[in-house]
Amino acid sequence: MSTVPIESRLVSAGCGNPTTIASIQEGSTVVDLGSGGGIDAFLASERVGPAGKVYGIDATPEMIDRATRIARENGYRNVEFRLGMIEDIPLEPDVADLVISNCVINLSPDKRLVFEEAFRILKPGGRLAVSDVVLLRPLPPELVSDMRAWSACLSGAMPKEGYIELIRSVGFERVEVVSEAVYSDGQLRPSIADPDSSVDLSDLAASCAVTAFKPAP
Numbered sequence: 201m202s203t204v205p206i207e208s209r210l211v212s213a214g215c216g217n218p219t220t221i222a223s224i225q226e227g228s229t230v231v232d233l234g235s236g237g238g239i240d241a242f243l244a245s246e247r248v249g250p251a252g253k254v255y256g257i258d259a260t261p262e263m264i265d266r267a268t269r270i271a272r273e274n275g276y277r278n279v280e281f282r283l284g285m286i287e288d289i290p291l292e293p294d295v296a297d298l299v300i301s302n303c304v305i306n307l308s309p310d311k312r313l314v315f316e317e318a319f320r321i322l323k324p325g326g327r328l329a330v331s332d333v334v335l336l337r338p339l340p341p342e343l344v345s346d347m348r349a350w351s352a353c354l355s356g357a358m359p360k361e362g363y364i365e366l367i368r369s370v371g372f373e374r375v376e377v378v379s380e381a382v383y384s385d386g387q388l389r390p391s392i393a394d395p396d397s398s399v400d401l402s403d404l405a406a407s408c409a410v411t412a413f414k415p416a417p
């Protein structure tokens with residue numbers, strides 16, 4: 201972590217470390233969906249080396265501009281940040297050896313499309329490795345339209361089983377939950393619009409690390 205530029209670390213908003221759950225080969229191509237300040241793209245950059253390539257995709261121009269500037273100022277020549285939606289990834293099919301994402305897919309209103317797009321840009325045999333927030337029980341009704349809870353990556357999250365099934369249903373195989381950390385009430389409370397409400401947030405959500413493969417030919 202200490203090798204990643206401090207500015208990138210300060211704006212990181214992930215819920216795991218997807219670069220540690222998948223082996224990254226030198227010379228490979230990695231795509232980070234929702235790259236934000238670039239922390240995971242920069243971690244992947246070191247692992248793919250000069251012969252490899254990392255693309256960071258983000259919908260927010262300010263994030264793309266910041267990450268691009270940090271890459272330039274810190275000499276990351278193998279990283280490119282592209283403005284775009286993860287539901288319509290601005291990359292050709294079959295380009296990536298690995299698609300990573302850190303606490304982003306829960307924000308998407310069309311998660312099926314995101315996984316279909318990840319599948320499209322992966323090479324056959326390529327791997328998906330994501331950290332994301334999933335629900336362990338139904339979302340309390342008062343949080344359904346809580347925009348603070350949505351932007352804090354809680355109220356847009358899917359039930360864990362449905363999330364796994366969705367990844368499988370777009371064609372991925374060997375879908376595996378490799379780690380899971382359940383959030384306590386106290387950890388989630390600052391994420392909701394009314395932290396004084398009596399709603400019970402314990403055992404509601406977890407950060408999950410999931411890996412899956414696009415079938416090899």
Ligand SMILES: C[S@@+](CC[C@H](N)C(=O)[O-])C[C@H]1O[C@@H](n2cnc3c(N)ncnc32)[C@H](O)[C@@H]1O
Nearest residue numbers: 212213214234235236258259260285286302304
């Ligand atoms: C919670 S932050 C995580 C950022 C980064 N992955 C990290 O770990 O620091 C979510 C990021 O995803 C981006 N984002 C959210 N929805 C998106 C979408 N549909 N398409 C592309 N980017 C999106 C946001 O602009 C933001 O930078």
